Amino acid sequence: MSTHAAATATPTPGQRAWALFQVLKDKDLIPDGYLEGLTDMMAHQFDPANGARVVAKAWVDPAYRALLLRDGTAACAQFGYTGPQGEYIVALEDTPTLKNVIVCSLCSCTNWPVLGLPPEWYKSFEFRARLVREGRTVLRELGTALPDDVAVRVWDTSAETRYLVLPLRPAGTEGMAEEQLRALVTKDVLIGVALPRVA
C-alpha cells in the first residue's frame, strides 16, 4: 500500500482543469463568452495600478485621505474599484512607528479590484505560515528591514474585509505630481511588504 503523495499526483493540474471544463462544456453549461469575460476582469481590470491611484490621491488630497480611512469602500468606489473580493474595503494607515502588512493565512483572500489577483508568493505555504508569527523576519528576508521602533501589524484576511495598505509618503517627493506618485506605489507596497521608494 502506498502512503506516498505520488499516488494522487499523476495527472497534471492542467489536465484536471481541462477535464472539468470539458465535462461542463459537454453538458452545455458554459455560456458563450462567460469565461472570457471573467478572465479579462481578473487578468486586466483588477490591477495594482488601481490601488496606486487611490494611494497617490490620498497623499495629495486630505479630504480624500480622510474618506479612505473612514470608509474605504466609498473611496475606492469613486474610481469604480469595487467588485468581487472587494466589496468591503478597509485602508490600513502606516505611521512613523507602525507598518501594516496583509496576509490570508487560511487561503489567499485579497482585495482583487484594488490590488489585482494575489501573486504566487502571497499564496505560498511559507508566507501564510510565517508572516503572522515572525512578520519582522519575513519582511527583512523579502528586502524590507524595519527599525526596531517600527511595530509590525499583520492583518489576517479571515472574513469579508478586504484591505489595502496606505503607506507613508516618502521624503523627496514634495514636488511630485499625483501621476508621478502613482509610480511609487507597487503591488508589494499595497500588500505592505515593501515601502515606496524614490528612484
Place this chain on the structure above:
Amino acid sequence: MDGFHDLGGVQGFGKVAHAIDTDSYKPVFHEDWEHLAYGLMFLGAAHLGKFSIDEVRHAVERIEFRQHAGTRYYERYVIASATLLVECGVITQEELDAALGAHFQLASPARSGGRPAITGRAPFEVGDRVVVRDEHVAGHIRAPGYVRGRQGVVLHRTTEKWPFPDAIGHGDTSAVHQPTYHVQFDVKDLWGDAADDGFVVVDLFESYLDKAPAGQAAGAPARPSRQPVAA
C-alpha cells in the same frame, strides 16, 4: 476544521520565494489552464447558483492532507469546484474520470453538517477586550487555530453583515448574517518568545467571540498584556 490549510504559525517552512518589487505581476495567469480555476468556480457559484464561495473554501480544506500539500494553488480550486459539482449532482465522478482518462481525485466528504451562529447577544464595541471561544469545530470555520482561546482588543466592527461561514460553508442558505470584528492580538501572547514582536489582527465573526472576563481569564495568556497599538 483543524486541517492542513490552517497554516498560521506552523513552523518548518523556509523562505518566501520572492524579493520585493522584483516579480512582474503580468501575466496574471502563467499557464493556459489557470484562468479556469476561478472561472469554473464562479460558473458553479454565481452562474449556476449551486454553491457559495464559503463552500469552495471548505471543499479546498477537505482535500486529503497529502494531496493538499502536493498540489498547486489553482489546482486546489479546480478540485474543489469539481467536488462540489459532483456533490450537488451537476456532474458525476465517472464523467470526470472519462474526461481525464484517469481517476479524478476529489476532496474528502464533509465530516460535519456545520453549525448555526450564536444569536441574541449584544454586539461588541470598539475597545472591548474579547476572547476567542475555545472550541474545536469539525466543519468549516473562519477562525485560525492560533487565536483559539486567546484574548485581543476590538479595533473595528463592520458596518455590514455576512452569512455565518460555519453554516453557509455547508450549504445552509438560511445562515444568520453577522458583523465581523477586527481583533488585535499581541504576537507574543500567541507564541511567547518563539515569535517576533508585533501584532496580528484577525477578522472574526461575532459568534467566534465572547467578552473577556475582567481580570485573568481561564485559558488566557499568563503574561501581562502589552499596550495595543491605537487603531
